[in-house]
Amino acid sequence: MQKESAIEVKAEDKLRWLRRLDGDRGWESLDDHRYCRRCGRTFSGLQVQLVGGTRRHGPIRFVCPTPSCLSTPADWLYPHESGAAAKSALRFRRPHVVRVKYARHVLGRGKQRATWTWKLRHALQRYLGLPV
Numbered sequence: 001m002q003k004e005s006a007i008e009v010k011a012e013d014k015l016r017w018l019r020r021l022d023g024d025r026g027w028e029s030l031d032d033h034r035y036c037r038r039c040g041r042t043f044s045g046l047q048v049q050l051v052g053g054t055r056r057h058g059p060i061r062f063v064c065p066t067p068s069c070l071s072t073p074a075d076w077l078y079p080h081e082s083g084a085a086a087k088s089a090l091r092f093r094r095p096h097v098v099r100v101k102y103a104r105h106v107l108g109r110g111k112q113r114a115t116w117t118w119k120l121r122h123a124l125q126r127y128l129g130l131p132v
Contacts, residue, residue, distance in 0.1 A: 006051055007060075009050060011030055011046075014030060014045070014046075014048075014050065015029065015045065017050060017062070018030075018073075021061060021062055022062065022076070024073065024074065025073070025077075025078060029045065030044065032045050033078075033079050034048075034076040035077045035079050036069060036071050036075060037075045037076070037077060038064065038069050038071040039064060039066045039068075042079055043064070043065050047065040048063075049063050049064075049065055050062055051063055
């Protein structure tokens with residue numbers, strides 16, 4: 001159950017906050033619709049509630065307009081996305097930082113020097129599971 005009351009903001013400010021806090025999906029206007037994976041409801045940007053923002057209640061964030069749903073923008077999909085597309089999107093890992101060290105030796109692959117670009121490419125290939 002949501003215990004926090006929604007923060008009242010102007011429409012243009014709400015759209016700006018939606019664009020800033022929902023990094024996964026773009027918001028063209030407040031009339032854009034999203035589908036909540038947790039409660040199964042479709043809603044518009046006008047219905048989304050902005051809560052938090054104080055020390056007592058945590059950071060400012062958007063929550064689903066359904067009273068008993070605690071989903072955040074990470075749980076919202078475009079209405080045209082199917083369940084299979086949503087599951088396949090969850091399969092991919094979130095990006096992470098790859099630390100590139102300076103190579104002090106020559107590699108055995110045709111005596112190619114390990115430059116930072118080669119090491120970055122190699123690390124990303126290993127991370128994504130591509131052939132090295």
